[in-house]
Amino acid sequence: MKIAIEGCAHGELERIYNTIEGIENEQKIKIDLLLCCGDFQSTRNLKDLQTMAVPKKYLDICTFYKYYSGELVAPVLTIFIGGNHEASNYLQELPYGGWVAPNIYYLGYAGVVQVNGLRIAGISGIYKGHDFLRGHHEFPPYTESTCRSVYHVRQLEVFRLKQLSGKVDIFMSHDWPTGIYEYGNKEHLLKRKPFFADDMETGKLGSVPLEELLKAVRPEYWFAAHLHCKFAALVPHQPKPTSCSSSSSSDSDGDDDDVRDMPSTPKSPVTTTKFLALDKCLPRRGFLQVLDLPSNPIEGKPHLEYDPEWLSILLTTNHLISVKENYYYLPGKKAGELTERFNFTPTPEELAIIHEKFSSLRIPENFQMTSKAYDPLEQSNYKHMYIEQPTPQLNPQCNEFCALLGIDDPLCLALLANGKQLPSMMAFEKEEENQEQSMNEELEETKSDSIVTPSKRKLNLNLPAPTAGDNNEKDTETANVDKNVIDLPDEPDKDEDVQDVSVVDKPKDEAAPAVLGSPKQFKRRNQSIYQNEDND
Incomplete structure (x- = not known):
């Protein structure tokens, strides 16, 4: 299966799909799947646009609304996660994932799906320590605070992803895992982004929970975005002792006594994760990567399916959902006496329950519009208009999924907890x-002769x-795209005007971008992404 990976989309869907089409025509190949690593900006209309946490001068409706309304259709199956520049109200309608437009699928706060046998996991948002232990308490219309906190990563999604067992082929995040720069060409990264140095020294560059997930999940590939540069790394993992006990393998931070008491068994082979962060969609930037992974044969469209283990985890951890603003804590092996379950890796019996609930794991193509799409003919002067934020909206897709699995919609719970009436799911x-x-x-009831x-x-x-900002010219230059399978980065090319996208074999190197530029050219809002814990 040929897969295209996109960094920050920033609403430029037409440009991205045009670039893919250019690659297909030049290479005589067919790309089967597109993965986007956040800042997707699925803004359907001008009200959605008001929920984005950016200065008003940067608000741009972009092109997603065309795919939402049906004016255009995504030419390739697209799966994406959320970042920190999103139509948060729309994504909140689909906390467990769903179709935001025909052929465009959102993974939710966190999610795991399978595409023709490939297991793809992801987590949305960025990490901010002051919100990590809170519940999903936000709902539209947002305040100045909640319009930002709504896309901050929460502990429940990290906890759930840690329960996964078995192989994960691809993991997607918006943030970088903390310390990932130590496994790639750190010197070249600092040459391009010198203002990263202070955050590297203080441990603020990246997400600590994602570093924990990297060590726990150990995917074959990990793709990220957010920092608007291309960076590759190869992360080796320490071998784990194998055991017949499922509980010992589910918690990598188990007690030393557990390790000593384990029978002497062969260690699992050393595994590695190929990490790649990509740039935003701009001309002459490293924003797209193509790789070829072995998968089940593709007949027609790729098959998008639920992951049964993930469904079981959602079901068995439903009681851990919080919609309160205060901190709360999840069960842990070392948190006092062992009085409640902390390991939710599914048992065979729990997986059997999932198969009873779902006669087919095929994700239904049940996209439905829940809001009117933007009309450029009537609203072209929107940057000078006053537009209110939208009210909460529930999505029929989420309602159907929650009813079938027997879990709760966090948005419903948040509204009820705050004394709000539930809106229509029509x-x-x-x-x-x-x-x-x-x-x-x-009209029929009126008996007047006048109209x-x-x-x-x-x-x-x-x-x-519930029961349970850039130019719009199309850029299809294939110099922006690596058409090879990603293994490891290469030494930076001496000619900084030509992007090197070749395959290499050493973990310390990294592919150089097409245009480096000087630090003076970077906008302040990009330079301070992680410098202040209170700013996004």
Whole structure:
């Protein structure tokens, strides 16, 4: 399977798909899957745009709305995670993942899916220590604080991902894991980004929870974005002693006594993770990478399926969901007496329950519009308009998934906990149809000879509680794209104007970007991404 990896999309879907088309035409290949590592900016309309935590002068509707409305269709199956520049209200409709547009799938706060046998996991958002231990308490309309905290990584998603067993082929994150720069060409990275030095010394460059996940999950590939540069590394993992006991293998931080008491068994082979961070979608930048991974045969479209182990983890940890703003703590092996379950790696019995609930693991293509799409003919002057934030909206996809699995929607819980009424989960097309029907009924009831234009009725929104900035020119230069399988970075090319994207075999090196530039050219908002814990 040929897979294209994108760094920060920043809403430039047309440019990304055009670049993929250029690669396919030049290389005479077919790319089967596109993975985007955050800042996807799935803004459907101008209200969605108001939920992005960026200065108003940077607000740009971009091109996602065309794919949402059906004006355009994604030419390749696209899977993405959230970053820190998102339409947070829309993504909150799909906490466990779902289709944001036909052929474009969001992984949720965290998620695991399978595509033709390849196991792909990911986590959305960026890490901020002051929000990590809180629950998902935010809902639109957001305050100045919650419009940022809504995309901060929470402990529950990290805890759930740590329960995974078996091989993970690809892991996606927006942040970098802390310390990842030690396994690549650190000197060349600092040459391009000298302001990273202070954060490296203080341990603030990257995410500590992601470093823990890297050591626990040990995927074959790890892709990230966020810092707007291309950087590759090879991370070796210490071998683990194998055992017949499932509980010992599920917690890498087990007690020393457990290790001493384990029977003498052969150690598992040393594994490595190939890490690659990519740039944002701009001309002459390293924003796209293509690799070829072995998978099940593809007949027609790739098969997107739920991961049964992940479904079981969601079900058995549903009681751990918190929608409170205060800190809370999850069960742990070393937290006092062992009185509650802390290992949620599924048992065979728990996996059997999943297969009983899901007759097929194939993810249904049940995308439905839940809001009106942007109209460029009517709203082209939107940067000078005052637009309110949207109200909360529930998504039929999430409702169907939660009902089938028997779990709760965090957004529903947050609204109920704050005394809010649950909004309608009616699909947008059906809502429009019902409104039109109501208008026609009113017209029929009126017996006036004059033409009457009635006002639309408000729908009943009460539901029962839940049961369980750059130029727009197209750039398809293949110099921006590595068409080889990613192994390890190469030595930087002496000619900094030509991007080196070759395959190499040494962990200390890294592919150089097409254009390096001087530190003076970087915007302040990029330089201070991690310098202040209170800023995003």
